Amino acid sequence: MTSRIKDCVWLPLTGFLLLMIALESESYRILMVPTPSKSHVYCLKAVAEELVARGHHVHFVYRDDFSQKEFQSANSERFKLVLYHGKIPDFMPPNATYDDLVDALVRMSIDKASVHALMNIAKELLEVECRQLLLNSEASIKPLENETFDFAVVDGNFLTRCFYLLPFRLHIPWVTYTDTLEPRFVPVPWLTSFVPSPLTSFTEKMDFLQRIQNTFAEILMWTGVLATKLPADIDEAYRKYGHFGSLEDLARQSQLFMSSRDIVLEYARPTMPNIINIGGLTTRPARNLSKDLETFINGSSHGAILATFGSMTNTLPRSMMEKFITAFGRLEGYRVIWKFDNRDNLTIPANVRLENWVPQQDILGHPKTRLFITHCGNNGQYEAVYHGVGPNISTFVHSTES
Numbered sequence: 001m002t003s004r005i006k007d008c009v010w011l012p013l014t015g016f017l018l019l020m021i022a023l024e025s026e027s028y029r030i031l032m033v034p035t036p037s038k039s040h041v042y043c044l045k046a047v048a049e050e051l052v053a054r055g056h057h058v059h060f061v062y063r064d065d066f067s068q069k070e071f072q073s074a075n076s077e078r079f080k081l082v083l084y085h086g087k088i089p090d091f092m093p094p095n096a097t098y099d100d101l102v103d104a105l106v107r108m109s110i111d112k113a114s115v116h117a118l119m120n121i122a123k124e125l126l127e128v129e130c131r132q133l134l135l136n137s138e139a140s141i142k143p144l145e146n147e148t149f150d151f152a153v154v155d156g157n158f159l160t161r162c163f164y165l166l167p168f169r170l171h172i173p174w175v176t177y178t179d180t181l182e183p184r185f186v187p188v189p190w191l192t193s194f195v196p197s198p199l200t201s202f203t204e205k206m207d208f209l210q211r212i213q214n215t216f217a218e219i220l221m222w223t224g225v226l227a228t229k230l231p232a233d234i235d236e237a238y239r240k241y242g243h244f245g246s247l248e249d250l251a252r253q254s255q256l257f258m259s260s261r262d263i264v265l266e267y268a269r270p271t272m273p274n275i276i277n278i279g280g281l282t283t284r285p286a287r288n289l290s291k292d293l294e295t296f297i298n299g300s301s302h303g304a305i306l307a308t309f310g311s312m313t314n315t316l317p318r319s320m321m322e323k324f325i326t327a328f329g330r331l332e333g334y335r336v337i338w339k340f341d342n343r344d345n346l347t348i349p350a351n352v353r354l355e356n357w358v359p360q361q362d363i364l365g366h367p368k369t370r371l372f373i374t375h376c377g378n379n380g381q382y383e384a385v386y387h388g389v390g391p392n393i394s395t396f397v398h399s400t401e402s
Helices: 001-025 036-055 099-110 115-134 137-148 162-171 209-223 232-241 247-252 291-298 319-328 359-363 378-387
Strands: 031-035 057-063 079-084 151-157 172-179 257-259 275-277 303-308 334-339 352-355 370-372 393-396
Touching: 031 036, 031 162, 036 057, 036 079, 036 151, 036 172, 036 378, 079 137, 115 162, 115 232, 137 378, 151 162, 162 172, 162 232, 162 247, 172 303, 291 334, 303 319, 303 359, 319 334, 319 352, 352 378, 359 370, 359 378
Parallel strands: 031 057, 031 151, 057 079, 151 172, 172 257, 257 275, 303 334, 303 370, 334 352, 370 393
Antiparallel strands: none
């Protein structure tokens, strides 16, 4: 009798444990479609690396003219780059690079080009990107039809909704990663009376006029006035893969919305079970600095200052650079590390060190770092909070930062 009881207990328990082991070892195949911007790529790369570390397989869609050295450490058996041909818009000079394009846009922003003009250029850029990925890279996209993907992660916002067409073509479900969550797609009741639009710089405390302006800004997004329109040739080509009403309808079909924000830096607002805040994806513990950089920082009597205006900005107009240099030179006892390309060969003070690239988190995590001068980018804000660096001085180099 006792042995029968033991059998009745152990057989189901053994089966349960075997089932849990099987579920734990289950591996998913995931397609990731990021916006072709360095900061967006860094965030989704962090997601991809964690998925690979947990045993999943990731295909990462990526422009072929972007640097691939950041992915050299990726597990080649579980991680694969899907390269598509990147194209520079025709309004740029011949032989211009993507960095040249970004520099041109940054200078337009600094020169106070109208938001309307900048948005039109951004829409043109993303339309070119959509056509390159969805129509002109068949050699890279066609093989994906033979992969058995479980789902896709799409970097979706009002300028990149066309990216949803890739998982739609492959007949796989998708989730959305986004900087600008649109409440009507979730849906979630973000009233314009207290939730500021990403197109404004308002706080949650708005007066009557600001609420009207905020409502108008949201209407611009809701009605698709600012969103990229699906070109007719792409629409025709992708109708053969099934029926869809509009790009907005595809956005609504997202199984999950991952917002690159976190309540630690956001205003209070309603949420829903299908929204996950994942702000701070790029944060990590600081690593040891190079010997010369460590020596430079430790040579300061009051501390170090890091100045960087984002992954896309290495140059500024000469007049602006001269003002920064003058201000930095007056900071006695401090040493400044500035991510900056001195193309104009300006005279640099002894307490300032220029770098074309900086290990941002390693400097922010250094005990002598006292101040972070930033363009107020999303990743940099969370990295500064993570490493406890404050205060921060935010310089709005890009008009799209809010």
